Amino acid sequence: MRKLLVLLLIAAPLALAADPAFWYGAVYFRKSNPPEEHWARDHKTAAESGMNIMRHWVLWSGIEVAPGKFDWRDYDRMMDLEAQNGIRAVLAEMITSAPEWAYNAYAKARIQSQVGQFAPPTISGSSASGGVNLCLDNDEFRAKAGGFLKALAARYKDHPAIYGYDLWNECNMRACYCPATVAKFRVWLRKKYGTLEALGRVWHRYGFGDWENVDAPRTSGPYPDWIDWMEFREDNAYELLRWRRDLIRSVDSKNRITAHGIAATLHSLPTSVANDWRAAAEVETYGFTWVVARHGNDPWQQFQAVDLVRSAARGKPFWHAEHQGGPLWMQPQVIGHPIEGGRKPDAKDIRIWNMTSFATGVSGLLYLRWRPLLDGPLFGAFGPFGMDGLPTPRSDMASRIAKWTNANPDIWKSKPVKGDVGIVFVPESERFNYAQQGDTKFYAESAAGAYIAFFDSNIQADYVHIDNISEYPVVYLPYPVALSKATVTKLRSFVERGGYLISEGLPGYFDQNGHAGQKQPNLGLDEVFGARETDVEFTPDLLDDLTFRAGNQQVGGRIFRQVYEPAGGTAVGRYSNGGVAAVEHSFGKGRTYLIGTFPGAAYFRKRDQPSNNFFRSFLDWSKHPQHAAISDNSLKARLHTGPGGAYLWVINPNRAEKTVSVTLSQGQWKNVRRVWGEGAAGIEGRTVKVRVDERDAAVLRLE
Numbered sequence: 001m002r003k004l005l006v007l008l009l010i011a012a013p014l015a016l017a018a019d020p021a022f023w024y025g026a027v028y029f030r031k032s033n034p035p036e037e038h039w040a041r042d043h044k045t046a047a048e049s050g051m052n053i054m055r056h057w058v059l060w061s062g063i064e065v066a067p068g069k070f071d072w073r074d075y076d077r078m079m080d081l082e083a084q085n086g087i088r089a090v091l092a093e094m095i096t097s098a099p100e101w102a103y104n105a106y107a108k109a110r111i112q113s114q115v116g117q118f119a120p121p122t123i124s125g126s127s128a129s130g131g132v133n134l135c136l137d138n139d140e141f142r143a144k145a146g147g148f149l150k151a152l153a154a155r156y157k158d159h160p161a162i163y164g165y166d167l168w169n170e171c172n173m174r175a176c177y178c179p180a181t182v183a184k185f186r187v188w189l190r191k192k193y194g195t196l197e198a199l200g201r202v203w204h205r206y207g208f209g210d211w212e213n214v215d216a217p218r219t220s221g222p223y224p225d226w227i228d229w230m231e232f233r234e235d236n237a238y239e240l241l242r243w244r245r246d247l248i249r250s251v252d253s254k255n256r257i258t259a260h261g262i263a264a265t266l267h268s269l270p271t272s273v274a275n276d277w278r279a280a281a282e283v284e285t286y287g288f289t290w291v292v293a294r295h296g297n298d299p300w301q302q303f304q305a306v307d308l309v310r311s312a313a314r315g316k317p318f319w320h321a322e323h324q325g326g327p328l329w330m331q332p333q334v335i336g337h338p339i340e341g342g343r344k345p346d347a348k349d350i351r352i353w354n355m356t357s358f359a360t361g362v363s364g365l366l367y368l369r370w371r372p373l374l375d376g377p378l379f380g381a382f383g384p385f386g387m388d389g390l391p392t393p394r395s396d397m398a399s400r401i402a403k404w405t406n407a408n409p410d411i412w413k414s415k416p417v418k419g420d421v422g423i424v425f426v427p428e429s430e431r432f433n434y435a436q437q438g439d440t441k442f443y444a445e446s447a448a449g450a451y452i453a454f455f456d457s458n459i460q461a462d463y464v465h466i467d468n469i470s471e472y473p474v475v476y477l478p479y480p481v482a483l484s485k486a487t488v489t490k491l492r493s494f495v496e497r498g499g500y501l502i503s504e505g506l507p508g509y510f511d512q513n514g515h516a517g518q519k520q521p522n523l524g525l526d527e528v529f530g531a532r533e534t535d536v537e538f539t540p541d542l543l544d545d546l547t548f549r550a551g552n553q554q555v556g557g558r559i560f561r562q563v564y565e566p567a568g569g570t571a572v573g574r575y576s577n578g579g580v581a582a583v584e585h586s587f588g589k590g591r592t593y594l595i596g597t598f599p600g601a602a603y604f605r606k607r608d609q610p611s612n613n614f615f616r617s618f619l620d621w622s623k624h625p626q627h628a629a630i631s632d633n634s635l636k637a638r639l640h641t642g643p644g645g646a647y648l649w650v651i652n653p654n655r656a657e658k659t660v661s662v663t664l665s666q667g668q669w670k671n672v673r674r675v676w677g678e679g680a681a682g683i684e685g686r687t688v689k690v691r692v693d694e695r696d697a698a699v700l701r702l703e
Contacts, residue, residue, distance in 0.1 A: 021409030023319065023364030024402040025053035025087070026383070029078050030127040031062040033373045036074075038389045039081060045385075046370060047085040049395065050402030053163060054082060055090040055321075055366055060148050061097045061131030067105065072155060082161035089159075090258065090366075092166040093152060093244070095145040097124060097131030102141070109138035112177045114218045119174075128375035136240055137180040149244065150251050157252035164256030166321075167244040170289055171261035171279040172272035173237050181236075182216050188232045189214065202513060203228075222436040224513040230270045230431045237273040241282045260287030260321035263305035265312065266463075267444035269427060270434035276312035277425070277465050286313045287321030291368065291382070292353060293328040293342030299636065299653040300455045302353065304448060306360035310416065311463040319364035320357040325350060325384035325394060326369070330377055347397040348695040350384065352653055354401050355676075355697035359638045359649035361416045367398070408675055411699070413644030419462030420619060420626055422472035423450055428512050432482030435514065442540070442559050442601060446479035446504060449604030453615035456607060458630045458637055466490055474500040474622035477507065478600045481560075484512035488523045495528055496588030500622040503529070505562045505596045506536070520562070521594075529594040530569025530585030537561040544605070546597055548573050548581035551617070553610040557581070557597030564596060593621065625665040635692065637662045646702040648672070652692035659691040669702040 025046070028034070034042060046054070056078050065071050075091075082089045100121045103110065111119040111133060121132040136142045156162050190211070193199040199214070200206045203225045208214055217225040245257050259282070264274040280286035288309045295301050309318055327344045328334055334343050342349070357365060369383035380387055384395040391399075405412070425447075433443040447463075454461040462472070466487050469475050475494070480503055483491075488508055495501050507529070508522040517523065520533035537543070538560050546557035550573035563579040564571070573582025573595065581596045603611050619626055628637040634654055640647040646667060652658050657679075664686045672683045672690075676699035679691035683702075692698045 020052045020406050022405035022412050023053045024366075024405050025051040025055070026325070026367035026370035027057070027322065028054040028370045029056040029074070030129065030373065031057065031059050031074065032128040032375055034371055034389060035374075039077065042370065042389050043081040043085045043087065045389070045391070047087055049399035050406065051087065052406070053088045053090065053364070053366065054078070054370070055092055055166060057094050057127055057169075058091045058152060059094045059097045059127060059129055059131060060145070061094075061099045062129055064099050064148060066101060070151065079156060079159050079161045083159065087161065088163040089161045090163050090166050091152065091156060092169055093149055094131075094169065095136075095148060096133045096169070097127070097129070098134050098145070100130060100132055102134060102144070103132045106134055106138065106141040106144065108178070108180065109134040109136075109141035110178065111135050111174065114175070114177055116177070123376065125377045128373050128378075135176045135178050135181060137176065137178065137184050137236070139180070142243075146243075146247050149247050153248050153251035157255060162255050164258055164285075165248055165252075166258050166260060167248065167283065168241055168259040168279065171241075171259055171276075172264070172268065172274045173233075174272065175233060177216055177218070184236060185216050185229070185232050186211055186214055188235065189228065192228070220435060220438065222432065222510075222514045226435050227431060227512070227514055230435070234269070234273045234275060234278070238275070238278045238282060241279065245282055256285055257283050258285040258287065259283045260289060260319070261309070263288045263290055263309050265308060265425065266430070266447050267440045270431050270440060275427070276309055277314075280309075280313045280316060280318070285317045285319065285364075287319035287364070289322035289368070290320060291322070291324045291328065291342070292345070292349075293324060293337065294331065294333040296337060297341040299356070299651070300452045302356050303360055303455060303636065304451050306357050306362060307419075307451075307461070308463050310361045312465075314468075317363040318361070319366065320362045321364075321366055322368040323357070323365050324353065324382055325367035325398060326372060326380070326382050328381045329379075345394065347393040350394050350397045351401065352651070352695040352697070354398075355649070356651055356653070359636070359651050359697065361640075363412060404676065410644035411640075411647060411675065414640040414642030414647055416460070417627055417639050417641055418472070419460040420624060421454060421459060421461050422464035422469060422475040423447060423461050424466055424469055424475050424477045425463050426466050426477070426480060426483065426487055428484050428487065429480055429482050432510060432514060433479065442598070443479045445604040446559075446598045446600040448600070449602065450476050450478050450600035450615070452607065453600065453603045453612055455636075456612050456633055457616045458628060458633050459616065459619065459626055460628075460638065469494050469499070470497070472499075474618065474624050475502070476618070477501065477503040479504055479598060480507040482510040482512070482514065483508035483523065485523060488525060492524070492528050495590035495592055498589035500591050500593075500624075502593045502618055503595065504598045504600060505594075506560055507594070526567060528585075528587050529583060529592050530567055530587065531564040531580075531583040531594055532567045533562055534565050535563040535579065543597070546575075546602070548575045548597065550582055550614055553614045555599055555614045556602030556606055556608065556611045557595075557599055558602040558605065559598045562596035564594070569594075591622075593618070627665055629663045631661040632658060634658075635660050639664060647675075648688055648700045648702055650690055650692050650698040650700070652694060652696055655694050657691060657693050659689070662688045662690070664688070667702060671703045673701045673703060675699045675701055
């Protein structure tokens with residue numbers, strides 16, 4: 001009977017429609033919600049609204065209701081409704097929500113905390129449905145979970161509605177200290193160190209006697225055992241993502257494999273293994289969750305999130321996979337935020353948030369909910385449609401945007417140009433910050449502060465992994481306090497070959513094991529920077545008001561203070577006491593600029609004009625023209641180029657209309673044609689003048 005139904009659906013006129021120019025939709029089904037009596041109506045409404053894709057949480061706990069007893073009926077109905085309405089489906093596998101009977105059946109797989117406590121079955125606030133998260137390092141349980149994934153792929157791989165599988169929701173994972181995980185850690189250590197004696201020398205722990213006495217560290221600190229534990233957890237997490245991918249591929253060779261993170265690489269790498277570069281590398285299409293209400297409505301925050309994920313996707317399609325479409329009431333993250341900071345968005349908020357993600361390069365967008373949950377702490381949250389599934393002004397705006405995206409297919413063939421500057425992501429620096437300080441604040445604020453400083457001058461800053469710095473002519477290195485020898489080799493080669501490197505203070509003060517160098521800068525970086533340390537202060541509690549003078553600018557510093565003497569380089573900045581704060585140097589074919597403190601972290605705390613001027617000056621220093629300079633930096637301009645043509649996106653997050661001029665560094669344009677927004681627009685030479693409504697965008701085709 002089911003095979004006959006699938007054949008009938010294949011014959012339906014909308015079922016085999018070609019892929020749209022832009023994927024636009026929402027997360028719909030989470031087992032307990034929405035009400036069954038509205039499913040058919042909701043899908044019809046979604047299709048009429050211009051939406052072409054839905055994602056469903058395929059909760060293992062809601063399907064294998066007893067060992068070997070599967071209830072697929074609700075998901076069958078979802079897929080059939082999608083096919084009937086010309087909508088495609090992403091199936092988000094949820095083996096992290098195992099059936100509650102598995103808690104006792106696979107007791108060895110219970111997740112354990114550092115002190116041996118077990119994580120019990122619970123109701124998820126995100127789905128208002130029950131389940132249990134068990135550890136996939138346990139072979140027996142992993143085999144059972146793999147069986148469910150194979151059953152899922154086998155059931156739906158040929159359904160006309162299938163788009164593909166979202167293999168890891170938000171790409172983060174808590175630490176587990178169960179025996180199976182500790183055993184895998186020992187295997188990882190054997191591969192890295194070879195012998196127990198070598199491990200003992202590096203860890204400064206000499207009396208293990210046998211590998212079985214090596215445990216996962218239970219206390220944190222800036223020591224090699226804790227640093228290794230963080231690296232292992234990350235390697236293990238992405239091995240499990242590859243396992244999911246390969247297992248699905250063994251059953252379904254044609255539909256897409258995707259995943260999405262939370263744009264948290266810069267602050268949650270050590271705690272929850274969030275690494276957008278590694279996650280994106282394992283899948284065909286990547287994405288991210290971003291909820292303005294949880295982070296704040298300052299424009300740099302969403303721009304940075306999208307820029308980070310776009311950079312990590314490395315040219316792959318990437319989606320704003322969970323986008324806020326409605327209010328968020330009771331979560332701790334919103335406390336203290338103003339009501340207009342995303343807690344109760346209106347239609348214009350939906351518009352500007354959509355346009356910000358589009359301008360920054362996304363190739364698809366889904367709301368966190370099509371309509372809100374009715375149970376649990378996220379009741380009434382996130383959906384553009386109402387609690388009853390009926391339209392709202394927010395959903396009307398979403399519908400207008402959805403239809404526009406696919407009425408203008410050429411726009412999506414072009415992508416953002418490469419950034420004016422690359423901000424370097426170095427994993428070991430962030431890990432060591434967590435190991436030494438107990439959080440990642442210094443690293444995260446240094447990286448984000450540098451981004452904001454460039455952003456405030458409309459300088460497009462991409463994030464670039466240390467492995468890919470050769471793709472940028474000029475890069476900025478935030479909080480480089482701990483560097484591996486491999487990272488130093490890449491930095492040295494980058495400069496020797498002609499790159500321009502700006503580095504914050506104490507570069508490589510510690511190596512990859514947390515060992516402090518006797519000579520600073522460490523690991524041969526004194527040659528690269530043409531400077532040697534004469535003094536240093538690790539007094540972050542005393543340095544919030546630190547400044548140094550560079551040229552005519554009084555620039556903010558923070559966290560630590562390193563003083564230099566030139567050793568081949570030239571002093572270009574000084575602290576108030578006359579000590580050298582910055583050194584410029586030629587090395588090989590390139591140049592370096594070393595700053596003895598952390599102006600990124602200072603700018604994160606205080607966005608002052610002299611410090612902004614300092615960051616802006618690095619484009620002149622590196623002889624690199626700015627892609628798009630705008631007359632009012634409270635608006636943002638981004639240039640897209642590619643097979644679809646050249647487009648200028650101008651984003652106005654202000655609550656007042658603005659008219660601005662944008663001067664481009666490249667191209668010969670004779671005309672501009674507006675494809676989104678209303679009002680005058682014109683061009684003279686390389687300067688575009690355009691009016692942009694409040695919380696709106698202008699999208700201009702350059703011709």
